[in-house]
Amino acid sequence: xxxxxxxxxxxxxxxxxxxxxxxxxxxxxxxxxxxxxxxxxxxxxxxxxxxxxxxxxxxxxxxxxxxxxxxxxxxxxxxxxxxxxx
Amino acid sequence: xxxxxxxxxxxxxxxxxxxxxxxxxxxxxxxxxxxxxxxxxxxxxxxxxxxxxxxxxxxxxxxxxxxxxxxxxxxxxxxxxxxxxxxxxxxxxxxxxxxxxxxxxxxxxxxxxxxxxxxxxxxxxxxxxxxxxxxxxxxxxxxxxxxxxxxxxxxxxxxxxxxxxxxxxxxxxxxxxxxxxxxxxxxxxxxxxxxxxxxxxxxxxxxxxxxxxxxxxxxxxxxxxxxxxxxxxxxxxxxxxxxxxxxxxxxxxxxxxxxxxxxxxxxxxxxxxxxxxxxxxxxxxxxxxxxxxxxxxxxxxxxxxxxxxxxxxxxxxxxxxxxxxxxxxxxxxxxxxxxxxxxxxxxxxxxxxxxxxxxxxxxxxxxxxxxxxxxxxxxxxxxxxxxxxxxxxxxxxxxxxxxxxxxxxxxxxxxxxxxxxxxxxxxxxxxxxxxxxxxxxxxxxxxxxxxxxxxxxxxxxxxxxxxxxxxxxxxxxxxxxxxxxxxxxxxxxxxxxxxxxxxxxxxxxxxxxxxxxxxxxxxxxxxxxxxxxxxxxxxxxxxxxxxxxxxxxxxxxxxxxxxxxxxxxxxxxxxxxxxxxxxxxxxxxxxxxx
Numbered sequence: 193x194x195x196x197x198x199x200x201x202x203x204x205x206x207x208x209x210x211x212x213x214x215x216x217x218x219x220x221x222x223x224x225x226x227x228x229x230x231x232x233x234x235x236x237x238x239x240x241x242x243x244x245x246x247x248x249x250x251x252x253x254x255x256x257x258x259x260x261x262x263x264x265x266x267x268x269x270x271x272x273x274x275x276x277x278x
Numbered sequence: 279x280x281x282x283x284x285x286x287x288x289x290x291x292x293x294x295x296x297x298x299x300x301x302x303x304x305x306x307x308x309x310x311x312x313x314x315x316x317x318x319x320x321x322x323x324x325x326x327x328x329x330x331x332x333x334x335x336x337x338x339x340x341x342x343x344x345x346x347x348x349x350x351x352x353x354x355x356x357x358x359x360x361x362x363x364x365x366x367x368x369x370x371x372x373x374x375x376x377x378x379x380x381x382x383x384x385x386x387x388x389x390x391x392x393x394x395x396x397x398x399x400x401x402x403x404x405x406x407x408x409x410x411x412x413x414x415x416x417x418x419x420x421x422x423x424x425x426x427x428x429x430x431x432x433x434x435x436x437x438x439x440x441x442x443x444x445x446x447x448x449x450x451x452x453x454x455x456x457x458x459x460x461x462x463x464x465x466x467x468x469x470x471x472x473x474x475x476x477x478x479x480x481x482x483x484x485x486x487x488x489x490x491x492x493x494x495x496x497x498x499x500x501x502x503x504x505x506x507x508x509x510x511x512x513x514x515x516x517x518x519x520x521x522x523x524x525x526x527x528x529x530x531x532x533x534x535x536x537x538x539x540x541x542x543x544x545x546x547x548x549x550x551x552x553x554x555x556x557x558x559x560x561x562x563x564x565x566x567x568x569x570x571x572x573x574x575x576x577x578x579x580x581x582x583x584x585x586x587x588x589x590x591x592x593x594x595x596x597x598x599x600x601x602x603x604x605x606x607x608x609x610x611x612x613x614x615x616x617x618x619x620x621x622x623x624x625x626x627x628x629x630x631x632x633x634x635x636x637x638x639x640x641x642x643x644x645x646x647x648x649x650x651x652x653x654x655x656x657x658x659x660x661x662x663x664x665x666x667x668x669x670x671x672x673x674x675x676x677x678x679x680x681x682x683x684x685x686x687x688x689x690x691x692x693x694x695x696x697x698x699x700x701x702x703x704x705x706x707x708x709x710x711x712x713x714x715x716x717x718x719x720x721x722x723x724x725x726x727x728x729x730x731x732x733x734x735x736x737x738x739x740x741x742x743x744x745x746x747x748x749x750x751x752x753x754x755x756x757x758x759x760x761x762x763x764x765x766x767x768x769x770x771x772x773x774x775x776x777x778x779x780x781x782x783x784x785x786x787x788x789x790x791x792x793x794x795x796x797x798x799x800x801x802x803x804x805x806x807x808x809x810x811x812x813x814x815x816x817x818x819x820x821x822x823x824x825x826x827x828x829x830x831x832x833x834x835x836x837x838x839x840x841x842x843x844x845x846x847x848x849x850x851x852x853x854x855x856x857x858x859x860x861x862x863x864x865x866x867x868x869x870x871x872x
Contacts, residue, residue, distance in 0.1 A: 199862045206861075207773075210367050217363045221356045226525055229518065238489025239498025240516040247352035248574040249485060252359045252567050259366045259563060263556035266371075270553070275862040277551050 202273035209265060213258050220246055220254040281614075281676050285424045288680030289687055292462050296688075299455045320554050324561025326456035327545045329463060331562065332569060333409075333693030334416020337463060338686050339750035342664030344577035345584075348507075348515035350525065352574070354750060357529045357757075359563060359570050361536020364765075366559035369537055370546040372772045374555040375859070375866045379547055381540045381764060382708045388771040390853055391779035392713060397786045399708045401763035402540050404790065405756050406697045406704075407734055409539070411805065412752030413694040414440075414742030419662045419749070420690060422618040424683040429618050430743060436690075437739040444695040444702075444731055459688045464568055466685020470669040470678050471572045474579045477672060484575035492582075503582050509593040510585070511639030515578065521821040528754070531828030535757025538765030540704075541696045552863035580668050587671065588634040588656060597631040597655075611670035620660035621667075627652040661748045698731045705730035746801040747825075754825045755797055762789035762831025770839055772861070775854045777839050780846040785839025793831035800824035 224232060229243025237245045270276035279287075336358065344351045376384055382402065386395025414433060417440060422432030468484070475487035479499055492499040504514045513519050536542065545562075546555045587608065588598050603609045603623070615621035623632050627650055634656040635642050646652070666686055669678045706727035711718050718726070745752050763786050770777040770785070777785075800817060801824055802809040814823040822830065859865070 199858065203861050213363070213367055217360065221360050221529065222526055225352065225356055226522065226529070239500035239502070239504075240489075244349055244352075244500075244516050245489065247349065248355055248488075249571060251356050252570055255359050255363050256560065256563055256567055258363055259556075259560040262367055263553070263560055266556060267553050270863055275864045277553065277863050277866055 198273050199275055202269060202275050205269055205273070206266065209262065209269075213262055216254065217258060221251040225251050279676070281679060282426060284676045284680040285683045288677070288684040289424060292684040292688060295458055295462075296455050299458050320549065320557040321561050322453060322457060323545065323549055323554075323558045324563075325460045325565050326453045327542065327558065327562035328565035329456040329460035329688075329692055330545065330696055331542055331566060331693070332463060332689055333753065334413050334420070334686070334690035335750040335753035336566075336569060336573075337467060337689035338416040338419060338665050339412075339662050339748050339753075340665075341573045341576040341580065341668075342661035343748060343750055344574055345581040345664055346659075346661055348513065348578075349518055350520040353525055353529045353532065354754075355570055355574060357532025358536060359566060360529070361533040362559055362563040362566070364533060364537040365542070365546070366556055366563075368769055369543065369772070370555040370559050371552045371863065372860045373543060373768070374546055374549060374552050375861075375863060377547075377866065379544070380703070380708065381543055381768070382704065385764075385767055385771065385782070386712075388853065388856065389767075389777075389779045389782040390850070391783065394767075394779055394783050394786070395708065396713060397783050397790075398764065398767065399704045401759070401786055401790050402704050403701055404794065405535075405539065405759040405763065406541075406701050407738060408759060409753055409756035410694055410697050410701075410734060410738040411741045411745060412749045412756065413690050413697065414738045415745045415752060416662065416686070416690045416749040417694065418742060419618070419620065419660070420666060420683065420686040422620070423615065423663070423666055424687075426614060426617055429620055432618065433739060433742055437735055437742075440691060440694045440698070441732065441735050443691055444698040444735075445728060456692065459692050460565060462681075463685045463688045464565070466681045466688070467569050467576075467665075468572055470672070470674055470682060471576050471579075473674050473678065474583070474668070474672045475575060478579050478582065484579070485571040488575040488578055499582070500578065503578055506585050506589075506593055507581070510589075510634065511636035511642030511645075515581065524821045524823055524826050527822060527829045528826035531758045531761050531826055531832075532754060533761075534765045534832055535754075535759075535761035535828055538760035538763070538768065539757070540764070541693075541700045543768075544700075552866050576665065576668060580664055580671060583671050584659075585634070588632065597633045599631050600625050601630065603632065608673060611667055614670070615663055615667055618663070620658065620663045622658040623656050626655055632656060698734055701734045702727040702731040741805045744805075744807050746805045751825060755801070758797065758825060758828025758831065759790065759793055761828035762793035762835055766832050766835040766839065770836070772857065775849055775857050777843045778846060778849045781839040781841075781843025784842040785835040785837075788838040789831045789835030792834050793827055796827045796831075797824045 224243055225247035232242040235242040340354050343354065373384060378384055382395050382398040385398040386392060414437060417436035418429050418433030421436040422429040425432060425435065471484040472482050475481055475484040478492060479487035479490040480493050481487035481490045488499065490499060491497065492502045495502050500516050504516055508514050546558060549555050549558050590598055603612055612621060625632060629650065632655045633651045635654055637643065637646065637654040666682055669682050706723045710726050711723055746755065766789060767782050767786050770782065798804065800810055800812050800814055812818045814825065817823050
């Protein structure tokens with residue numbers, strides 16, 4: 193595989209990973225935290241509901257997990273496609 | 279020792295610490311001024327980024343806005359953390375691979391156009407100046423309180439301190455000073471929160487206490503809070519009251535604005551490797567999350583404490599008496615904050631008590647008429663004082679109050695100084711040296727940088743006297759401007775080879791101008807009061823407030839750039855190759871200056 197093909201495949205895999213990550217990113221904040229909150233109102237969390245928890249706590253925790261997952265996955269992708277720094 | 283001396287001691291000691299570290303770290307590293315962060319571990323870099331990022335808006339202002347509005351202001355929490363996901367996934371690794379020092383350099387090179395670089399400089403200056411106005415508001419509150427003077431005098435003294443601090447510049451570039459600032463700031467934020475959480479819920483972790491039970495009543499804290507604010511005619515704390523579309527757009531503006539602000543992006547240019555840029559964004563968010571997960575607890579618990587202080591025997595009994603406010607040590611904080619002019623009360627009906635309730639609520643008006651109340655008597659409670667007043671409201675020991683004063687100043691000063699440096703280097707390096715006069719001597723360049731800094735602070739201070747909103751709201755406007763102008767250009771520059779020079783310039787200008795005009799129409803032209811044609815209560819377009827318009831501006835930017843690019847000459851091959859090379863980590867060298 194040429195360098196060009198390798199980097200094209202790498203970029204495709206990266207864009208796919210980014211898209212999936214952004215779906216989760218939007219789901220926990222705009223979704224659970226705001227738009228879907230009425231649907232989650234049946235699930236009680238400490239005096240309020242799950243949507244409130246996602247808006248003030250959960251979304252932030254998921255953001256953290258997402259960034260670390262992305263960094264870990266990309267470092268593996270760098271190596272698999274032979275485009276890493278070393 | 280009295281509280282004033284104690285505050286002075288804490289603030290003085292923290293400043294001595296920063297200056298000490300700056301002098302110690304400076305000795306061997308003057309040449310690395312620009313490259314602060316290179317060779318620094320991603321964890322340390324993340325901590326320094328967090329200090330750079332968390333300003334008066336996060337520290338002083340945000341919890342107050344959440345406290346008095348409740349759920350609807352969760353937007354600040356999601357917006358200012360969610361942006362890091364965009365930064366880590368969409369920008370940081372590629373900008374690091376590109377290997378230059380400023381955002382405008384990337385835009386100039388990628389869009390092979392000096393005009394594009396100048397437009398980017400303009401966008402950065404507009405967004406950063408707006409951001410500094412918000413910081414000055416916070417600086418005024420902090421200095422007003424800790425020197426026990428009026429807010430205006432506090433702002434003027436604060437402006438002088440910020441200017442001196444920014445001119446002493448080098449301090450800002452030293453990563454370890456920022457690490458010290460982070461440590462002071464996060465201790466100042468979390469220690470009082472832990473105390474208060476223990477008092478109210480028995481749980482030492484504020485983020486868990488928020489969803490725990492209120493010790494005094496045995497009910498869940500948030501349910502109890504909903505009940506007492508409802509009894510006073512206010513909106514329930516946990517329910518959704520504001521317009522949903524506006525809430526979504528506001529959150530989105532803050533998120534994409536985060537990923538478009540120069541002083542944060544810059545930190546990722548200089549990490550040792552592309553992989554480190556990814557990790558650094560994660561570590562920065564870890565340290566930011568420590569404050570952001572605590573903030574909603576600070577807000578809810580402070581609201582609880584304030585309401586209980588105003589209605590010491592419950593909301594159906596007698597309100598607090600004027601005599602208690604004057605003599606009971608529990609109410610001393612009201613006396614000290616009254617001096618700043620940011621808190622006030624008035625016994626309108628002359629019954630010797632201060633009734634705090636929502637006098638715009640119909641049911642409360644009936645109750646008021648029956649009880650002989652003639653309006654809400656806690657007449658002024660500036661949202662920006664809440665975090666600084668919080669330890670006093672909860673009756674915490676004096677050293678905690680001193681620590682919070684030091685933390686608030688650390689947050690405001692570090693970010694204000696960082697922004698002033700960004701503005702001055704944009705003017706002297708990008709605008710004057712890069713465009714107007716490439717042969718300028720180093721000495722004149724430095725002079726121009728100082729003059730730019732001076733002008734920026736005078737403008738920000740003047741506008742800070744009559745700010746367009748509370749600190750966090752003004753800062754949100756800056757995020758809207760960055761979201762509408764810089765972020766789309768950066769993202770399209772990396773993810774699309776189709777966008778050419780004309781497209782990028784047209785997109786940035788359209789995004790910036792439309793957003794700026796929308797903001798000025800609602801907040802007054804150049805933020806001068808009473809020159810606005812609309813208000814955010816009744817905005818020009820549907821329910822979209824000026825603070826939320828950044829997301830719309832960004833969409834305009836994307837659309838205009840795409841349309842213009844498809845009508846003009848294609849991107850040349852060597853630029854397409856540049857984009858290809860930015861996308862893969864392989865071959866990343868150290869960052870270089872222009």
